[in-house]
Amino acid sequence: MKKTLIAVAAAAALTATSAFAEITFGAWLRVLASPVASTGEDIIAGVQNSWGWGARTARININGTSEDGKAGFVMGVYNDFESGLGQGDDAYLWVKPVDTVKVSVGKFDSPTNGLRGDFTYGSWNWLRPGNWAYDGEGLTFDGICRSGLMVEADPMDGLHAFAVIPMSASYKSAEEVYRNIQVGFGYAIEGVGKLKAQFIGDYSYSTKDTTSTEYYLDTATGNIKDKDVTVTGKKDEDATTGQIGVAFDITAIENLYVTVGARFGIADKDVVAKTRDDGNYLKMAFTAGASYQVSETMKFSVDGGYKQFQNKFNADDDSVFFVGAGVDFNVMDGLAAVADVRYMSNMYGKAGDEGAISFLVGVNKSVSSNGSLGIGFQGATNGCGFNWDKGSKGIISGKSFTAGEANGDSDQFVWAIPVSVSVWF
Template structure:
């Protein structure tokens, strides 16, 4: 992303001195518009972005940093077509560095803000995202941060980056203050350690006391729930990148049968030449209890796998293609087989897997934009970008859903 840099002379109102700060403005935007698509029964038209919600047509990223690099801020402002006005974006925080090895930030954090999220994005993840994925693309092997509050980061020795996020004043709680025991029950803490020439080891704990509330709304404050995550990114082999991760849930199945007990995920990409790259990823997820259906039987697990290729046809023109499979729907909070079947699944009897695929081409139209067109399909009622039930949703559980998306990307 290109950014516009502005040197701002901030004349201090109460002193005779002045300081210089660097302010950067940037933007990255993508919309996916389908002039023609099908939900299995009707021919439809729609527009969104890769991850759902409304089409994001405008965005402004503003970042400031002091001349000595010890203080700054970040802010995002987005406009989605569905909103019709500017809204707060993913990030809004300020930060200071009291010493070189410590950074203290307060505000709303975007998922990759601590630099450790285990991203692995290719193929349809950058177009209309199919709904047959578990942990895929962003955060495939290691979760990022989706919290507001205070983040403390430390780099005590070379290669080691540690962090802790204390959640405060969340958007679901209008109160400025919460009980300390409730706040620290939800703490997120972890580290990443880079081994030169080999890769990076990562580990974290994410607290989440929402899983101590049962179906009747009763909460057990004696319960401690959360997730432990570990991952390793390997980059020791030239042109090869491998990332492997595992998540282990801490919860009682009486409270959330669909809470993840264990998840193993992995991704690998190999740059065959300057023009071609192959990617493959997959994972296995086991829940606390039987909460999804496969082969007409309630089970406690799903698995998924995908593979794709990126190919540069010529300067400014590229091809992306992939295929993905998921064994059955992700878990829901029930152990009743009939109730599971009432949840949108894959296949006529809601108990099958689904295949999705993409073939798309992108053409650069300037140094700051690209235009693309593709064809995407998904079997057994699997749809695309179904955030909150919106997006291209299958009419029936065994329908073939398809779209011809037009991709417009702009960055500054």
């Protein structure tokens, strides 16, 4: 009888909830299994995400929205087939006190506000090579990757403004919190495109050790002695302040999409050189991407950019440039081919300025209405490498392979034959 009452109560609660809110579930997954690949020196095999960090073989995204659309939450649960369950990219709750204002609190790590300047094609969806200075997510305009309080406003048609105050459960000085704020806007011009601008706080400072003399009683001899005491952590000069970003997406010409962006770092060059482990910080960057839908079956894409640092990242260079081009072609209903080639001048894992070229050729076959299976061939020169288990070195026969480190300073040709498996619900 008790079990029956509990079941009835649960059913009633579920019915009551569904009358006032909508809970939706979704998922998107892609893993690349490479039955055979080569670092140029060793033949290897493995499975991973396109972006590295293991292989995510199961996930669920959950969204809750009230019936009137004024309150809700977003979350995800990811399952890596080796490391187990983990949190998703986003985990936040939100309310809209008025139609034009939205207040959210939590973790943000996706194009939450629709402004991130994405431009993805070709090997972005396969094994991502190490020879691009800015990848496809946020090519021309950075997204939000922070935790804290976000306020969004749409005061007029076409205008979207936002501010993210980075906060955590560990309280910090208000000065430090607000100097790391991210604030920006996007303005859509009907029939032309969208203008975007933002400031991303990245406040840090150098520390200066100070030495003082301390006197104490030596109980063994009864004499007063002194010793030098080092005090660490004293704030000295500001090393970095942040970054300004601007971008424009052009949609005025039918079948043509163009996005351009610029970033400018605000930093003290001399302090950065002394306080950062790598001695580098962004000085300026210019990026662009363009795609043209030639026909219903063919699309061309090209992107590239230039990035300069406050200091030289090796003995000779303070800048890098990269460029790529690709084509998507629908061979027939349910069967698509893809190819791309990319070049980067340096900073891809090997010292020197010889440059690295990567390429992909692949095909994808649709499976049902929510899946695909593909196979490709990818290669990269000068030991550039792919995202072999990015973030944690995968040990195979006593050796480790990571992006940009597959061959150290060697000039080996790296290749792989990935099998792509994707599903979405």
